[in-house]
Amino acid sequence: MFGGGDMNPRKMxxxxxQMGIDMDQLGMAMDEIDAVEAIIRTEDEELYFESPQVSMxxxxxxxxxxxxxxxxxxxxxxxxxxxxxxxxxALVAERAGASEEEAIEALRLNEGDLAAAISDLQ
Numbered sequence: 001m002f003g004g005g006d007m008n009p010r011k012m013x014x015x016x017x018q019m020g021i022d023m024d025q026l027g028m029a030m031d032e033i034d035a036v037e038a039i040i041r042t043e044d045e046e047l048y049f050e051s052p053q054v055s056m057x058x059x060x061x062x063x064x065x066x067x068x069x070x071x072x073x074x075x076x077x078x079x080x081x082x083x084x085x086x087x088x089x090a091l092v093a094e095r096a097g098a099s100e101e102e103a104i105e106a107l108r109l110n111e112g113d114l115a116a117a118i119s120d121l122q
Contacts, residue, residue, distance in 0.1 A: 012055075028059040038067050047071035083112030096121035 012030060033054040040047040052069035084107045092114060093103035098121045106117035 028057065030055060030057045032056075033065075038069070040067075040071075044075075046074050048074060082108070084114075088112070088114055092117045092121070 010032070033056055035052050035054040038049040038052045038054060040049075049067055049069040049071045052067050054068075055066045057064045057066070088107060089100055089103045092098070092107060093100050096103065096106070096118045098106070102121060103117065106120045107114070110116035110120065
């Protein structure tokens with residue numbers, strides 16, 4: 001919609017105001033989203049953005065999102081498909097007296113089974 005490049009929403013609003021364009025009168029709104037990560041999934045791969053700058057532009061009833069950052073590409077099968085949560089990792093690490101890395105590996109080997117992972121680490 002706009003070729004803003006690395007321009008943040010505040011700067012875009014300021015520039016449009018200097019040109020005499022009132023976004024509110026055009027029915028447009030632009031907000032910055034405090035994103036931690038952004039993931040774009042296709043059938044074959046994922047584009048993973050860590051600490052991206054994300055803007056949302058609303059115009060004519062449509063929301064458009066702009067992601068600024070450098071993605072890493074990974075296989076779609078490498079996504080967040082672990083059968084366990086961060087809380088599971090912490091629990092296994094605490095109960096088995098192991099590091100989080102060891103707990104993650106044990107959970108992966110045991111397909112998310114907490115008791116089996118703890119047993120393997122003891």
